[in-house]
Amino acid sequence: AQTVTQSQPEMSVQEAETVTLSCTxxxxxxxxxxxxxxxxxxxxxxxxxxxxxxxxQNATENRFSVNFQxxxxxxxxxxxxxxxxxxxxxxxAYYINAGNMLTFGGGTRLMVKP
Amino acid sequence: xxxxxxTPRNRITKTGKRIxxxxxxxxxxxxxxxxxxxxxxxxxxxxYSFDVKDINKGEISDGYSVxxxxxxxxxxxxxxxxxxxxxxxxxxxxLGGGASYEQYFGPGTRLTVT
Numbered sequence: 001a002q003t004v005t006q007s008q009p010e011m012s013v014q015e016a017e018t019v020t021l022s023c024t025x026x027x028x029x030x031x032x033x034x035x036x037x038x039x040x041x042x043x044x045x046x047x048x049x050x051x052x053x054x055x056x057q058n059a060t061e062n063r064f065s066v067n068f069q070x071x072x073x074x075x076x077x078x079x080x081x082x083x084x085x086x087x088x089x090x091x092x093a094y095y096i097n098a099g100n101m102l103t104f105g106g107g108t109r110l111m112v113k114p
Numbered sequence: 115x116x117x118x119x120x121t122p123r124n125r126i127t128k129t130g131k132r133i134x135x136x137x138x139x140x141x142x143x144x145x146x147x148x149x150x151x152x153x154x155x156x157x158x159x160x161x162y163s164f165d166v167k168d169i170n171k172g173e174i175s176d177g178y179s180v181x182x183x184x185x186x187x188x189x190x191x192x193x194x195x196x197x198x199x200x201x202x203x204x205x206x207x208x209l210g211g212g213a214s215y216e217q218y219f220g221p222g223t224r225l226t227v228t
Contacts, residue, residue, distance in 0.1 A: 004156070045157075045204065045219035091156050101147075101172060102217060104156030 003027065004105035006092055012111040013082045020067075021077045021108045023092030030054075032096045034068065034075045039089040039107075048090070051075065079110075087112045117141045118220035120205050126226045127195050135190045135223050137205030145210065146188040147217065148172075148180060151202040160203075163188055195227045 003026040013019035025034070036048040051059045051068050058066050063080045075094075079086055092105040118139045127133050137146065144165050149157040159172030161180040169182055177199060181189045192199055205220040 009154070043202065043222040043224075045206075047216055050216075093156075100162065100170070101159045102157070104158070106154045106156050 004092055004094060004103050006090075006105035006108050008108045009106075010109045010111070012113060013079070014113050015082055015084060017082055018078060018080045019082055019110065021079075021090050021092075021110065023075045023077070023105055025073050025075065025092070025094050025103075025105075027073070027094065027096060029096045032094050034066075035093045035095070035102070036064070036066070036075075036077045037091045037093060037104075038086075039091065040085075040087070045091075049077065082112050084112050084114060086110060118205060118207055118218055120203075120220040120223050122223060123221065124224045126228065128228055129196055131195050133192045133195055133225070135203055135205075135225070137188045137190070137220055139186050139205075139207045139218075139220075141207055141209075141218060142185075143207035143209050143218075144185065145208045145215075146182065147206040147208075148178075148188070148190045149204040149206065150174065151204060151222070157204060160190065192225075192227075195225075197227045199225065200227045201225060 005024045032053045034051045038046045038048050049059050049061045049064050065078045067076045089107045089109050091107045093102045095102050121136045147162040148160040151157045158174050160178050163169045163182045166182050179191045203223045206217040208215045208217045
């Protein structure tokens with residue numbers, strides 16, 4: 001059963017505006033990492049941002065930031081100043097060290113309107 | 115040149131045929147992975163290998179087999195292809211275990227079984 005849930009199959013945003021993609025996950029482990037990957041039409045999987053579960057501070061990478069709510073098991077991605085090149089599928093994933101594998105959500109397709 | 119390559123990029127085959135997907139990497143990583151991507155399901159792990167002599171089943175290994183011919187090469191075989199194996203297949207590599215080591219993905223192979 002899938003244990004990473006992305007409840008928004010599709011989202012759209014106007015260029016230069018901000019959008020937030022949602023992700024919830026379910027694990028009983030305490031040692032894990034969370035990721036957002038981007039998949040543009042080229043199919044290449046690109047790591048966008050990573051968050052260690054033991055860190056309280058939310059990760060930030062340029063225009064990308066996360067809102068990590070550990071108790072709620074929520075890990076949303078905020079994209080600021082959206083650009084046309086941000087249009088892609090976005091996948092949320094977690095990695096549990098004991099499990100040796102990435103577990104992915106079903107993805108959210110982001111469209112950026114000029 | 116790409117660090118992780120997959121051949122073929124696209125393949126159409128018939129039900130019952132044997133098919134091999136190949137992955138090569140020049141990153142010098144010990145760990146290699148095969149994932150399958152289906153719409154709405156994200157990526158799911160088929161097999162992973164920590165080195166040439168260490169191969170492990172992932173979440174969905176039934177109907178698949180793998181071979182780690184060398185540190186740089188990891189092949190995925192479908193012994194008797196069936197239509198529900200139609201999907202996008204990704205190979206990935208990582209330097210080590212644990213989420214602190216990023217997984218690097220190949221460009222994917224789109225497989226269609228008719």
